Structure formats: structure tokens, C-alpha cells
Amino acid sequence: MKRSIVVLIVVVASACSGSPNPAPITSPTALPSGTTPEATVLPSGPPPIESAGAERITISPAADWLAIAEGFVWTAAGPGVVQLDPLTGDRRAFTELLGICLAFDVGYESLWAGACDEPAIWRIEPATGAVLARIPLPIGGIQEEGSVAAGEQGVWLISTDHELVKIDPVENEVVGTWPLPIGAAAVRAGLGSLWVTVSGTNELLKIDPENPAVQAAIGVGAYPRFLTVSDDAVWVMNQHDGSVTRVAADGEVLSTIEIGPRIEGGDIAFGGGFVWVQPGGLLLIQIDPATDAVMAEYGPRSGSGSVAADDAAVWVSAHDANAIWRLPLR
Template sequence: MKRSVGLPLMFAMLCAASAPDPAALREQAFDVPGFADFLAVDGDTVWATNDGRVEQWSIKGKLASVAVPKPCGAMAVAYGSLWVANCKDGNLYRIDVKTAKVQAIIATGIANPKGETNVVAGAGSIWVPSDGAGKIARIDPANNKMSAAIVVDPGTFYLAFGFDALWAVSSDEQSLQKIDPQTDTVVNKVKLGKQPGFLAAGEGAVWVQEQRDGTVARIDPHTAAVSGRVTVGKTLIYGDIDVGGGKVWLRTTEDQTFVAINPASMEILGRLGKPSGSGALRYTASGIWTSAHDVKTLSWWSASED
């Protein structure tokens, strides 16, 4: 109870340091041939999945390209490497971010070979949804080997790490599962809305797209209970979500490119850009990266003219 009572104050403190201002953001778009989709921030650059490759981009243009048979899902940058799921062969690629060379290919299995999935880092490990029947692989970056297989709900494809826990969404079971990295077990679970998907942990809560409902759910990380919802549109299939700067940032597929949400009031602070179909989004303290594979662009949204 004490933790729940303190949440409004926590949100207020987070929002007080908010940046950037959504109203001030301007788009700088880059033409990207192929199918640029999922994103991972690496300093002042961003990595994007594409057809048969991952690419590194800055606001000056493309910097590197690395062959991966079928890169899929959201990626992670950790331990000096880019971690990418490869849906063609059901494995995990580890790529050196400095040299753009493949360091290792790890047999993990990929739970959703259609590609709507993600890889995350936390608690000294890399985590991969590895089996659609209900398993998550935990990878030790020190030796590139699986150290544990966590049993979860069937259809668990989406992950986030935060508040000292791994959070996993099963779209099939409409569940958010809290996993303790100390025991590699599910310690709490909450029922969600229709077709939950990508999620993010931060700004005082865990945030989940309830894609079929067009809503974003806010979950208390301590009680694992839903503490609020905001309706964004008719559907959120298939967008993306991130947190930072005192806001929740949601990539949408209809009505606009993305929206910014106040985590305390659940108010939509801004709707930015024109509708551009499916794509990804990642927050940085300087601006927002978005992709739009249907129109073959990668965009940098910032308040300055770089």
C-alpha cells in the first residue's frame, strides 16, 4: 500500500524533468531502401533491421551494414554488442558495435518466427523468447551460452527489463508476467486487454500496448496490477513503445506517426507526424528515432536543426 500511495509523487517528479518537448519536435527523414523496421539506440546512432541485414545510421547517413539472414524483432545494445534475433534460422546474432563484425551466432530458438518479438538485456544477461510453447532463453554474454530456460505462458513473444525484473507478455494468454532474475521464475501475473504486444519499463511503471483495443495499460511494477489506461486509437497493430524524458512514446499505425503520453495523468501530450503505417520507435535524450517500412524511411525527430 505504501508503494502505491507514493506513485503519484514519483510520476510528478519524473515529469518535472521531461525532455524533449513534443510540440517542438521536427522531422528529418532519410530514404532507406528495403524494409527498415526495428530499432536499437547506440550512442548518437541507431541500428535498424532491414532485408537480410542490420544497418547503423546517424543523422549524417548510413554508417555500417551487417548481413543477417532474416533479422527480426526489437534488438538490444549491451556488452559492446548488438544482439539480433534471426528468424530464418532460429538463432541470435551478436555483432560488435565498433567493428560491425559478427562475434557469435547462438542457437536459442525464436518463439515467434513471424518476427513480432524482441531481445532485451538486464541482470547481466540477454533474454530471448525462444519457444512459442512458452520458454525464454537466458544468455550469458561472458560465454555466449544459454544459462537458463524460463517456463512462461504459451505465446510469450514480448519482453522488457526494468525495476529489477524481466517482464514478459503473452498475446495468446493476454498476460503480463513478472520474472525474478534471481530465481528465473514467474512471481506475478496480470490479465491484460486484447492482443497485448510490445512493452516498456520505466517512468514509474510498466507500459503495455493492448493492440486490438487501441489502448496502453500502465502496470504498477511492485503489485503487478493495472493502475491506468489511455485510449490512443482504434488499433495499435503493429506499433512500438518506449519511455524516457518523463514521457511514454508510442509508435502508432493510424492517425499519426507517434504520440507522447504523460505517465501521471495518462494524457496524450502530442500527436506527431502523418500516418505512415507500421514501424518502430526509440527514445533518446536528444530526440526520437522512428522507422516506417511501408514508405521506406527512417526519421529523426528533434527540437534542433542538426
């Protein structure tokens, strides 16, 4: 993922109250000669994620995309994909796979990964890392910094020719392509539809998977890219204005949640009942769907990466730091 640092502004406010009998004003006590006054240290940002019980796991080189597939945790790192123990983070399996350029998805009892160098989609068995299929793509290339979507009658991705590409998960072959607007960036499947972000027009497209045609073009924030689907909504990360847009299954915009300044890279996921954002500056932001508000922010400032979550834990990576953190949720 192409990432750069995003700085969140933290405002420290103090309140004072009046008193009917204020204390008299006194002169400050003089310090002994040669004594240097102690500096006041102000908070520099959100607390480190370790303070919430997270454990840091070193993954080199450049741990990035994350997914939880059939209870197994997978990350893209260096020349392949690495399986991590869901309880300890220890390495359990490795599958060589070069040129991973898309956010993973999970569906049809498989992990799906896009390799731009070929171009091809790889289907991986989550428990063992065995390659179930390598599906060559008869297209000019894969749209990088996007995602693969597994669900709603197929496996889907976006080509550099601005096409929606469908793979049949039974035959493991491409069965159709459909035109998309220039600027189409990422795709996810859920709630009976396909959802495609269009960065150039600040829109989210709702697409019928039965006969892939645009049913609605929904205005969201500035430069939308990554997105995730919960049990009742689509959550879109808008990179240029640092916000998340919540969209109902019928296409209605329900809310816009400000999370900070401009994001480059980053990622977003739903799991454990919450929405999680890797914002490319801070390490992790937690959004509560019950209130559509940010409920927690964690450091350290580590550059961009990816995020995945289930009921047991949230996993967040920072590829510039060669690290993944596991934050238990229970």
C-alpha cells in the same frame, strides 16, 4: 513486423455562446451565375511530423526495428542492420544479418538482434557494427514479432515452444529454458524483474530473473504485445483495444491510456522523458508520464514500423514507406 493501418478518430468540436443582443438573421448573399462555392476543408488528422522539426530519411528496403545503442542509431533494413549517424541520419555502417524478426535490445555494451531463419541471436558492437558473437539457439524457433531483452542477469527471448530462453552474456551461450504460457509474445528486462506479455490471456507476467518463476500475472488490455521499461514503470502496448497500460515495479496497474483503435504491429519505447508509440496507423504518439495522457500525435499515416528515443531525439520508422524520421528533442 506484421502491420496494418489504424485510423484514429478526430472529433472537431465548435462552441458558441449566447448574446443578449443577437445580430439579426439575414439572407445569404447570392453568388454570381456560374460561380461554384468554395468547399470547406476540415482537418484530416494530426499534423505531419515534419511540422515539429523532424527530418525524413529514406532507407530502402523496408526500414523497421530501431534501437539506440551507446549513442549509435541502428535499424533493420533489407538484408542486415544499418548504423545511422545520430545527428544527420547518414549511413555509417552495415552488417549483413538475414531474417531479423525481433525488436532489438541494448545491454552489456552490445546490440542484440534475433534472426528467426537460423535461429540465432547476434551480438553486435554498437560503434562499428562488428559481429561480437553469433549464438545458435537449441530451440525449435524464435517467437516472431516479439523482442529480445538484455539485462537482469542475462539476455532473454521467447521460443516457439513457449519457453523463456536465457543467454549468458559472458560465455555467449544458452544456459537455461523455462516454460511460459501459450501466447507469450515479448519480453523486456528492468526494475529488478523480467516482464513477459501474454497476448492470449491479456496478461503481463512479472518473473524473477534469479530463479525464473512467475511472481505475478497482471491483467492489462486486449492482446498485449510490445512493451518498454522506464525508470519507474513498465508500459504495455495493447494491440486489440488501442491502449497503453502503465504498471509499477510491484505489479500494480497505475493507469490505462487510450491511444486509438486496434493496432496491428506497432512498437513502443521510452526515452527523453516520454513514452513513444508507433501505432501502426499514425506515425507517432507521445505520452507524458507526468499526466499519463497523450500530449502529441503526428502523421503522416504510413503503416507500421518501430520507434526508439534518447534525450537528443526520437526515431520512428515506417517500413512500407521505406523511411525513418528523426525528431529532435532539444
